[in-house]
Amino acid sequence: MPGWLKxxxxxxILVVLLVVGAVVGGVVWWSRNxxxxxxxxxxxxxxxxxxxxxTDKQGCVxxxxxxxxxxxxxSSAISASIFVRSCLDTSRPTSxxxxxxPRVSEFMKAAEWRAAQCRKFDLAKDNxxxxxxxxxxxxxxxGTRKSSENSNDNTSNDNDNSQ
Numbered sequence: 001m002p003g004w005l006k007x008x009x010x011x012x013i014l015v016v017l018l019v020v021g022a023v024v025g026g027v028v029w030w031s032r033n034x035x036x037x038x039x040x041x042x043x044x045x046x047x048x049x050x051x052x053x054x055t056d057k058q059g060c061v062x063x064x065x066x067x068x069x070x071x072x073x074x075s076s077a078i079s080a081s082i083f084v085r086s087c088l089d090t091s092r093p094t095s096x097x098x099x100x101x102p103r104v105s106e107f108m109k110a111a112e113w114r115a116a117q118c119r120k121f122d123l124a125k126d127n128x129x130x131x132x133x134x135x136x137x138x139x140x141x142x143g144t145r146k147s148s149e150n151s152n153d154n155t156s157n158d159n160d161n162s163q
Contacts, residue, residue: 044079048086057094060087061136065121068132077128085135098140110137 052060064084068076102109111130114137118129 040075040079041082044082045086048083049090051083052087052090055087056092057088057097059094060084060091063087064132065123069123072123072126072128074128077131080132081135084132085139088135088139101137101140103141104134104137113137 048060051063055063061084064080064087067083068080100113102113104110114130114133115124117133118124118126121129123129123132
C-alpha cells in the first residue's frame with residue numbers, strides 16, 4: 001500500500017472519530033443540560049408575558065436590552081429573544097412602533113436596520129446584538145404591521161389595532 005494512501009486512510013479515520021466524538025459529546029451535553037435550558041426558556045416566556053402586561057411595545061424592547069446588557073452572550077441572547085417576543089405579544093401599543101421596521105425577507109434593509117439598532121443602544125460591538133432585534137421584525141411582520149398604504153392615514157380604522 002502506497003504511503004499517500006495510508007496517510008489518506010489515517011486522515012479519514014481521524015475525521016470519522018472526530019465526528020463521532022462531537023455527536024456523542026453533544027448528546028451527553030444535551031442530556032445533562034436540557035432541563036435547565038428548557039426551564040430558562042419557560043421562565044423567559046413567563047417573565048416576558050408578565051412584563052408585557054405592565055408596559056408598551058417600546059418598554060419591552062428597552063427592558064430586554066437592559067436585561068441583556070447585564071449578562072451578554074449567546075444563551076442570554078436566546079433568552080432575550082424569547083422574553084421580548086412574549087412581552088410584545090401582551091404589551092400595549094406604542095405609536096409608530098413598527099413604522100420603520102423592515103420585513104425579515106428584506107435582507108439588506110433588515111441587516112442595516114438591526115445594525116443601526118445595535119449602534120443606537122450602544123451594542124454595536126456585541127456579536128449577538130442583531131439577534132435581539134429579529135423578534136421585533138417578526139412581531140411587526142406577523143400582521144401587526146401597518147400597511148404601507150395606511151401608515152400616514154390617521155382616519156383609517158385599520159390602524160387602530162395595528163400594534
